[in-house]
Amino acid sequence: MSYDIKRSVSLYSYQDEYYDGKLDLEGCLRETAKTGATGVELLAEQMIRRFPLPIETQEFRDQWFGWLKKYNLEPSCYDAFLENKIYDNRTLSLGEQINMMKRDIRLASMLGFKNLRTLVSTPMDVIEGSLDYAAEMDVKIGLEVHAPFSLNSGWADGYMEMIHKTGTKHFGFIPDMGIFCRNIPDVLRDKARRQGASEECIKIVDDSYAQRLEKGFVKIKYDLNLGKANMEYRMANGMKEMMDAVEKAGGGPADKAYAGASFTYSWSEPQDLIDNIDYIFHTHAKFYNVHEDYVETAVAIPEVVEAFKKAGYKGFLSSEYEGGEHLRDVGVDSIEQVRRHQEAMRRAIEG
């Protein structure tokens, strides 16, 4: 299948530098362009103060499009956050949530984005109620498939039903490559060690992950109560047994934290991408630590890119660096990490 795989950077990747005041929004675009990426993914609420007001001004939009031109970047995806519990006394009604989604679709459109990322917590009927507007604005709503969720599951089937029922061309999936982790990232493990975790407990957790990978993860179910769905998923995947073993091995807080965190990574088959390619128009290229030799610690980049090629994927792979949180005590360099990741992807795409 002929493919057209392009490279993007999600500015989420530069959060530590932005937080420290080392990069501003334009600086992030500049660094993105330096990697050779041609696309940029934006979390408007992260790097635009007084959100959403500036986006409503001609001044800001002119500045934004000026930067895109200057740095030769295409808007690849707008990451929205549906703040449907914005007040603590209730969840917003369906109508209010749809209004919020429409607002995000409109903002995305004003900044030139054709894709909008929505999170797993977005109720299906909110998405369904926004499809007409999405079509009107020609913005595709992409449900991010993020660990512990996966394609080819009961959870995803519900959404597939909605796609078939409505016939929409403006809803699909945005896989986050964190669902293709062969093992727990080394940065998490090394942090656990710095915090005092024992090698014995670390091995228990790593072995447990390897078992899940071999057996195949029991998939998470659709439930608006995400806390409940998450807990059932963990239990179904042997969390109790693993925690008991860690306890028995005398595990302390660092060991237990490592054990708990291990469930935020998962493995699913890259074949899932091929099976669902008709509904995938953007991808979060999640990564945790790319070494000097351009090998990433956990995400199976070569296999995933191979599957995208085989499927004939036409879209961006958008670097999403999430290793920094495990390095804040020893020093984060997102710029270098993203550079390496973009090179790793370039090699896989062009190789």
Next chain:
Amino acid sequence: MSYDIKRSVSLYSYQDEYYDGKLDLEGCLRETAKTGATGVELLAEQMIRRFPLPIETQEFRDQWFGWLKKYNLEPSCYDAFLENKIYDNRTLSLGEQINMMKRDIRLASMLGFKNLRTLVSTPMDVIEGSLDYAAEMDVKIGLEVHAPFSLNSGWADGYMEMIHKTGTKHFGFIPDMGIFCRNIPDVLRDKARRQGASEECIKIVDDSYAQRLEKGFVKIKYDLNLGKANMEYRMANGMKEMMDAVEKAGGGPADKAYAGASFTYSWSEPQDLIDNIDYIFHTHAKFYNVHEDYVETAVAIPEVVEAFKKAGYKGFLSSEYEGGEHLRDVGVDSIEQVRRHQEAMRRAIEG
């Protein structure tokens, strides 16, 4: 002094017909034009559903300006309501209130209004914080001087100070002619009778009003706590004595209601208009019941118009009918009332 006194109708006047579905927004404009008035005053929150969203659309604005052209009407004043207690857990902060005021200034401007009515409850620092924006949008903020408030008072002095301090040309007063009532309106009295008030009690209340008028009303003071300011004002103007007399005369609910309501009308000297004319750019021509002979029951229209002429007033007198609430049990005809009032004003202006 050369004057230029024009006639406007506040669509507030048609509230009963709108409530009953007999008139819609366009219908109100049509009736306004029939009276010969050339100006229209709008309460956007009253007659525009989904406020403020339609005003933000080209479609609505085109329709609005189309109507103004069709009915030969000029936008005279936009009546805002500062909902600064929109949440029950607090009063909005100063910054939020200023944002709300600026929103209203912007909305007024988008509909072609040069004047915005703000209520006595608007804190002075909210007005002050909005003056630059008002100047930028060329919209004048008018503080409505509504009974029991009055010009030439300690209350008004505070605002005069702000005008002098800031040098602003975009803040002033909008007198409501309910501050020029020679007596309590007959529609209120007749309603009290229908509700069972005794002639004896009615006389006590009417005499009490006449005394206040003769002595001169003790003026209300500036206090952000309007309930407190109001109560002190009533006490200072003999409310206790009047209520005691009504009690002693065996007054029931209807008598007491009439007594309490009498304090919502007041008399001040039309000379106050002349003294403050530099700061008056719009006027609410409040009225309660214009008889077939074009004489209004309470508001001293001829004297007030005379004062405006003497002062060289350049602006609208905007009919604001507030008699309907006392006639709902027997039938309201706002259209006829406004027609009569416009004719009464025309005679006073041209006579």
Next chain:
Amino acid sequence: MAGRQIYNPDGFKNVEENGKITGYQFQFKAQYYRGFTLSIVRDIQVNVDGEDAAREDIRFTVNGETFTLEEMRTVVDSDYRWEFGDYATVTVQKEGGLAKGAHHIKAMQIIAPSYMPFQTEALCEADFEIA
């Protein structure tokens, strides 16, 4: 003494869900001259035939969306205002609803526009029939 219409005469009915009568419903207009956000509705008190409804049993519907009185405290969306001159639908959860025949309602609208020193309290009374 008649007044202007407050209640929708065709709005009084029992409410059915899944074959069971779960409550009764009526529609009325706000006794205030402006549209406003639901967040300034302090209370809707309902008394039918001398019996007070509990605040928690009351549901309020405008423009197709339904809220409890507690939820309304933070409803400021432009699509869900109590518009001037428009009916809002009030549903009172009550197993079995109201008996067929004549009833009397006294409902109080308690609204707190920010500029008023005191909240408004409008008592709305009517006789009605459940068919």
Next chain:
Amino acid sequence: MAGRQIYNPDGFKNVEENGKITGYQFQFKAQYYRGFTLSIVRDIQVNVDGEDAAREDIRFTVNGETFTLEEMRTVVDSDYRWEFGDYATVTVQKEGGLAKGAHHIKAMQIIAPSYMPFQTEALCEADFEIA
């Protein structure tokens, strides 16, 4: 083990009003990767030198406007967000403030982004000096 900067090192001070010291103040950044409305801040808990501050004594300032934690529950204005990477100022009302010299703060940021199953709780510790 050092981490990234959370507190503004120059932000610790006593607060004076009308010649009296009424409390102490610090500034810190949100431990979350996005700007958000104050309405999702469930709590800011402050403990200095082992002493918990009372919730009612806490004031929170962003962009020049100050709120109590209770007021923040309905603050959704775009001008008053806790922006990513920006300091918010926390003032704790305390007669006399803090003594000159060294102190230790443990403050907890409890934030509830809607998409998360559970609220985030970030413990922020630091040693500081009152000059």
